[in-house]
Amino acid sequence: MYAISLDDDGAELRPLEPWRAEEFLAHIDRGREFIGQHIPLPDRATDLESSRAYLQSYAEKTAADTGRLYGIWTDGKLVGGVLFRTMDVEQGTAEAGCWLEPSAVGKGLVTRAVRVIIDWVVEERCIHRVEWLASAANEPSIAVARRLGMTKDGVLRESYLYRGKRHDTEVWSVLAPEWRADRQVS
Numbered sequence: 001m002y003a004i005s006l007d008d009d010g011a012e013l014r015p016l017e018p019w020r021a022e023e024f025l026a027h028i029d030r031g032r033e034f035i036g037q038h039i040p041l042p043d044r045a046t047d048l049e050s051s052r053a054y055l056q057s058y059a060e061k062t063a064a065d066t067g068r069l070y071g072i073w074t075d076g077k078l079v080g081g082v083l084f085r086t087m088d089v090e091q092g093t094a095e096a097g098c099w100l101e102p103s104a105v106g107k108g109l110v111t112r113a114v115r116v117i118i119d120w121v122v123e124e125r126c127i128h129r130v131e132w133l134a135s136a137a138n139e140p141s142i143a144v145a146r147r148l149g150m151t152k153d154g155v156l157r158e159s160y161l162y163r164g165k166r167h168d169t170e171v172w173s174v175l176a177p178e179w180r181a182d183r184q185v186s
Contacts, residue, residue, distance in 0.1 A: 038162075131173045135170075149178065
């Protein structure tokens, strides 16, 4: 097991694996309403069995090199996560995403964690394009894309049916050469 420090206050990024299903479910329960404002994760992890199945699906994606899932811990407590929902090494594309429970909002944890995973996917897996899709109403997620130096590619109008309502999806991206150039400046 490994952990990557995200700050001087003890925040860490670690793999989020099926054996952590109880901890994952407790975390989702703490933030269910907040997390579920824009993403369906709380609708997929409703009990221990579905939580384990969700984590197992990402363990399988990791084994197939088609996705990854990491948890964010502060003071030993799981408070959020970042992931590659999709990863196509042959095409050189990946889609990153995130979520947090309310207690962890506003601390820069997601931005720091996503920087770590984008660094990894660009440098280790040679991904050329990292995408970030967010509901146009999800201002915090869009702010993360901006802080990461991503470019807004456009809006997919009413492309996403969620809880009975159609939502616009903003598509943001960063290309490997842009990512590397920005990292040189930082």
